[in-house]
Amino acid sequence: MIDQEKFEEILSRYAGAPEDLIEILHELQEEYHYLPKEELQAVAQRLNVPLTQVYSVATFYKGFSLEPRGLHHVRFCQGTTCHLHGSQRLQEGVVRRLGIGPDQTTPDGQLSLERVKCVGKCGAAPVLAVDQDYFGEVGVDALAKILKPFRKPK
Amino acid sequence: MPWPRSSNLSANPNRDDAMSKIEFPLITRHFGSIDPESLEAYVAAGGYEALKRALTEMTPEAVLAEVEGSGLRGRSGGGFPAGRKWRVLREAPGEKKYLIGNGSEGDPGAFTNQTLMEQDPHAVIEGLIIGAYATGASQGYIYVGHEYPLAAQRLRLAASQAKAKGFLGDRILGTDFSFDLTVRRGAGAYVCGEETALMNFIEGNIGEPRNRPPYPFQRGLWGQPTIINNVETWANVPVIITKGAEWFARIGTEKSKGTKVFTLTGDVKNTLMVEVPMGTTLRQLIYDLGGGIKGDLEFKGLITSGPAGAVLPKELLDLKVDFESFQAAGGNMGSGSLVVMDQHTCMVDVAKYFLQFSHEESCGKCTPCREGTKQMLDILTAITNGEGREEHLPMLEDLAAVMSGASICGLGQSAPNPLLSTLKHFRAEYEAHILEKKCPALVCRPLLKYTIDPETCTGCLACLRECQVEAITGEFEEPQEIDHELCVKCGMCYAVCKFEAVKVES
Numbered sequence: 001m002i003d004q005e006k007f008e009e010i011l012s013r014y015a016g017a018p019e020d021l022i023e024i025l026h027e028l029q030e031e032y033h034y035l036p037k038e039e040l041q042a043v044a045q046r047l048n049v050p051l052t053q054v055y056s057v058a059t060f061y062k063g064f065s066l067e068p069r070g071l072h073h074v075r076f077c078q079g080t081t082c083h084l085h086g087s088q089r090l091q092e093g094v095v096r097r098l099g100i101g102p103d104q105t106t107p108d109g110q111l112s113l114e115r116v117k118c119v120g121k122c123g124a125a126p127v128l129a130v131d132q133d134y135f136g137e138v139g140v141d142a143l144a145k146i147l148k149p150f151r152k153p154k
Numbered sequence: 155m156p157w158p159r160s161s162n163l164s165a166n167p168n169r170d171d172a173m174s175k176i177e178f179p180l181i182t183r184h185f186g187s188i189d190p191e192s193l194e195a196y197v198a199a200g201g202y203e204a205l206k207r208a209l210t211e212m213t214p215e216a217v218l219a220e221v222e223g224s225g226l227r228g229r230s231g232g233g234f235p236a237g238r239k240w241r242v243l244r245e246a247p248g249e250k251k252y253l254i255g256n257g258s259e260g261d262p263g264a265f266t267n268q269t270l271m272e273q274d275p276h277a278v279i280e281g282l283i284i285g286a287y288a289t290g291a292s293q294g295y296i297y298v299g300h301e302y303p304l305a306a307q308r309l310r311l312a313a314s315q316a317k318a319k320g321f322l323g324d325r326i327l328g329t330d331f332s333f334d335l336t337v338r339r340g341a342g343a344y345v346c347g348e349e350t351a352l353m354n355f356i357e358g359n360i361g362e363p364r365n366r367p368p369y370p371f372q373r374g375l376w377g378q379p380t381i382i383n384n385v386e387t388w389a390n391v392p393v394i395i396t397k398g399a400e401w402f403a404r405i406g407t408e409k410s411k412g413t414k415v416f417t418l419t420g421d422v423k424n425t426l427m428v429e430v431p432m433g434t435t436l437r438q439l440i441y442d443l444g445g446g447i448k449g450d451l452e453f454k455g456l457i458t459s460g461p462a463g464a465v466l467p468k469e470l471l472d473l474k475v476d477f478e479s480f481q482a483a484g485g486n487m488g489s490g491s492l493v494v495m496d497q498h499t500c501m502v503d504v505a506k507y508f509l510q511f512s513h514e515e516s517c518g519k520c521t522p523c524r525e526g527t528k529q530m531l532d533i534l535t536a537i538t539n540g541e542g543r544e545e546h547l548p549m550l551e552d553l554a555a556v557m558s559g560a561s562i563c564g565l566g567q568s569a570p571n572p573l574l575s576t577l578k579h580f581r582a583e584y585e586a587h588i589l590e591k592k593c594p595a596l597v598c599r600p601l602l603k604y605t606i607d608p609e610t611c612t613g614c615l616a617c618l619r620e621c622q623v624e625a626i627t628g629e630f631e632e633p634q635e636i637d638h639e640l641c642v643k644c645g646m647c648y649a650v651c652k653f654e655a656v657k658v659e660s
Contacts, residue, residue: 026339026341028292057358062341079510080419084421089644092644100413118262118301119301
């Protein structure tokens with residue numbers, strides 16, 4: 001079900017032109033942490049763009065997700081310096097501990113994994129981020145401690 | 155996070171006398187010294203004076219002549235002269251014209267544009283307004299990469315502040331000149347840094363590049379004449395108007411004027427962001443400013459400008475930082491990301507890493523890029539797996555030639571650069587992988603062999619617990635052993651061993 005009030009509030013900030021599509025999707029993504037199907041249909045109708053185009057935009061860009069994402073986001077930096085300093089090993093360590101791969105969410109909806117291109121903190125490579133917290137020079141042996149606080153349900 | 159930077163540029167011992175009279179830095183001058191969320195702070199530091207000067211004392215033609223005379227060139231890659239671009243737009247027929255500030259900066263290891271947009275948003279905006287006055291554009295857009303929410307937030311704040319003070323919007327500073335600006339947040343696609351893909355993004359579409367011609371100055375945004383410059387290029391404009399073209403043209407080399415901001419990362423002692431005059435050498439950057447190689451290891455190579463750039467060997471350390479030198483070396487200055495690599499880096503792995511990047515980020519529109527990156531990646535994967543064959547190297551070179559010649563945008567055209575440059579400068583390393591099935595830098599997993607030294611092993615079981623395939627066996631406080639049949643060579647045991655008992659060889 002669409003939360004009409006919320007939906008109208010988001011749309012009211014835009015002129016309703018087709019070029020507003022990506023900005024509106026940003027707002028929906030921020031609100032729901034994914035793009036719900038019914039909202040996408042409603043956006044297509046209101047902006048007068050074909051649903052196929054909304055779908056192609058929603059799936060082309062990595063910032064949008066059609067599946068619900070977890071409460072917390074674990075991001076591994078894939079930047080050059082992190083790569084040179086063992087980001088792959090780090091990623092495998094996280095995958096093994098959480099039992100999910102990149103772009104997946106734990107069954108309890110707590111954590112999702114994401115690979116990002118570069119977080120610009122190259123001095124601390126390899127870098128792992130959980131939400132807004134950044135962890136630098138992370139070794140595999142430090143992972144359990146880093147992930148623990150985020151695994152408990154709120 | 156405070157940004158790493160060198161504030162002590164005057165320490166550069168190789169500046170000649172003319173240079174020492176010039177005030178540095180230009181682009182990074184406000185970083186950390188003014189509140190980026192305050193218009194008043196920007197104005198107090200001399201901000202919007204250039205705009206006032208342009209609008210009240212200069213004709214659009216005079217502003218254009220000033221930018222042409224400065225020799226300013228686009229900071230995002232090709233180094234196209236900004237003034238020439240502006241003139242083409244000015245002379246293009248059409249009522250509605252657009253300007254775009256490109257703050258995409260998707261290269262790994264690059265954060266100069268991010269820092270500029272976050273620390274001095276008004277400078278970018280002032281540059282665009284002056285550009286609009288000179289070219290007759292009425293609407294501008296700034297595209298901010300998906301990874302930089304703070305930059306987008308500050309640019310939006312800055313634009314609304316500028317509008318409230320009459321620097322932006324209708325009838326700017328009481329003149330007949332009007333210009334509006336919209337900030338667009340990227341949604342996560344590297345290819346959107348390419349100018350025509352970016353235009354498709356702004357129109358609300360997927361970021362696929364367009365065929366050229368028609369060029370953006372002929373048919374750009376919504377089919378109207380448009381020019382696009384990097385945000386660093388725009389931030390140079392107020393400096394040029396304030397100080398004058400002649401002053402600006404004294405900085406740098408004969409063909410590359412002004413300064414360039416670089417991020418120096420990787421195996422270097424000081425990770426930093428630094429602005430240097432064009433013509434500075436890479437050696438000065440890495441050793442004088444960066445402090446040399448971490449752990450005093452040996453310098454092996456330098457990656458310039460990420461997936462589109464070249465890997466330079468130590469023989470090219472005296473290369474000067476300017477557009478021509480970088481192009482001659484097989485890359486481009488681009489985003490200004492410099493990643494230093496020490497002797498523990500495998501160049502085949504580096505080429506594979508960048509091909510993986512380009513393959514994932516290829517939008518898939520044109521075949522040479524979509525299929526070419528995939529084929530290259532497959533071949534490089536085979537080589538790093540120890541399945542390389544001698545004929546692979548000429549095959550890679552053939553593929554590279556097709557991709558650079560036939561891809562429709564810069565992503566596909568320059569995707570082979572890291573491969574070609576490593577192949578040129580580090581061919582012996584490729585041959586070691588193919589002929590001897592060895593990785594000299596001990597990076598490529600399938601070519602490695604891990605063993606545990608029974609003399610050093612304390613039997614703490616840290617490695618045993620970490621081994622995902624249960625290839626390690628042994629009793630507590632007894633030496634451990636690795637079963638090479640089971641070992642997948644992930645190196646976890648090597649990473650967690652605190653006693654350096656795990657040995658690796660190729």
